[in-house]
Amino acid sequence: MSQYQDIGGLGRHYLQADSYGAAAFCFYRAILEDRANGNAWNGLILALSLMRKEHDAQTVLARYALHHELLEFDRDLITFSMMLWQQNPGALGEWMQLISQMKGVSEKDKPLFEEMAADMHKAYDELVEKHGIDTLKEQGLLTLPEYAARRIELDWLMEESFDAIFEHVNKWIEDPEAVLTAVRLLCMVPDPRSEKLLRRVCRNEEVDGKVRTHALLALRWLGVRGNARLNKFGESFVINLDQPEPELTVSVPAAFKPALDRMKLWMAKEQGVITEFEYESHAATDQLDMPETLAAKLEKADVPSVLQEVAHALIRAAYDKYYPLVPGIKGARQWSAALLMLIKEYVEGSGETWSYGEPERDETAVRHRNWLLSGSPNYVDTMHI
Structure with missing residues (x-):
């Protein structure tokens, strides 16, 4: 077995053990030894994403596409590309175009990818026409080669x-x-x-x-x-560290998911996507999982991702500040109300109009709001989502 296969296998071992940093190091080394090691590219992008190193993950994903002549098509990476470049149709279009040329792309998929690339290029051209290329560059909308050329920490670690x-x-x-x-x-x-x-x-x-x-x-x-x-x-x-209690994570702790679900349900109710009765049927309980019928309706609601990210960032900041003395997340409705209060303040503090009604407010919800706020006291001015 060659050296890069050994270190690539070690990377998978670390990845499965949630040791994402060690995994990223191993996968990067494996790629340096063989640029055609598709397993290592996949593992590296996954490890970086799980550590929320989006900047580095974008860079590696761009480099992956630019090696399209060497690599086999990896369908798993389409999800990452659409997530990481959802605000940059130009880069996504370039990525799709290169992916369509990879070995292993089926005759059925090739025209689909080319069509997606054309749609993305059209969307990007419309952005250029509306805002100008310089403004887009200032906002970080780079071309695929520009993403690939960025230096990441792993480049420095190997040099x-x-x-x-x-x-x-x-x-x-x-x-x-x-x-x-x-x-x-x-x-x-x-x-x-x-x-x-x-x-x-x-x-x-x-x-x-x-x-x-x-x-x-x-x-x-x-x-x-x-x-x-x-x-x-x-x-x-x-x-x-084998089984940290409370949960140790860079993402939103699982305990907050019911509150986030109810937050989105409130916004769907205010848009008329679900009824007051449907909202109450779930929000008034402490059920962990949303009923499938309600979840399906929620898919039709307009819940801006930027507002969800504000809520996520507020949770993570407070959780990181107080860990391990974090509260038990009981009364998901009150936690949901606390999040709605704060994202309403964020929207209005940014000069935009809040269109989701007046959040519920009771003593418990206000106390939760204050706890969340204490992790990011100046979040309206400093948080850039």
Whole structure:
């Protein structure tokens, strides 16, 4: 078995164990050794996405398409491309056009991809006509080669010696403005010094509380298991990295899903997509899962993704700040109302019109709102979704 297959297999092992940083390092190494290793491209894009490194995932996805002459078509990556470039039809169109030329694309799929590419190019041309190319560039809408040319952290990790990397990281750890960058990098550096530094950040009360939570998560992504000590609020907590409790995640914790569902149901009700009775039939309960009939109706509602992202960002910020002393998420309706209050403030603070009615407000909902807000006190001014 060749070396790249060995390290690619190790990457899959790490990926399956939720050690996404270690997996990304292995997959990147495998790609450097064989650009035609489709399994490694797939694994690297997945690992980066699971760590919410969207910038790096876009870059790697662009490089994947530009190697279309070497690679076999991978249908799994279509979902990533549509998610990562949903705001950039130009890049998505370029990507689809190149994908249509890959080996393994069926005669049925090829014209479909070409048609999608043409539609995306048309949509991009309309954006250019409306806003101008310079404005689009300022907003980050790059071409596919421009995405591919961007430097990512893994490029630097492979070019520098680990000794040189740690010289930089040791300085960043002491800088409040750079420590999060260091933490996010260390999860992809398979060296004993990474674990040592991340554990030090977890115990350092002078480091921002959110960053300490990210350091704990970075240990897990690095592949560290067993216990880790987290110092917060003048206390010392021991977290089992095999099965962290509460949930340790870079995404929205699963416990908040019922509240987010009810938030979307409220917005659907205000649009007339569902009735007041249908809303009450679910919102008045603490059922975890939404009935299929209601979920199907919700698909027809206009729930802007940007407002959902605001809600997600508010949850993640508060959760990171207070972890592991996070509240139990009971009374999903009140948590939903809290989120609606905050995204209403965001919309109106941005000078837009809120068209989803006046959120429900009781003492519990206001208390939840204040807890969420404490993680992002200036979110209307600072949050750019």
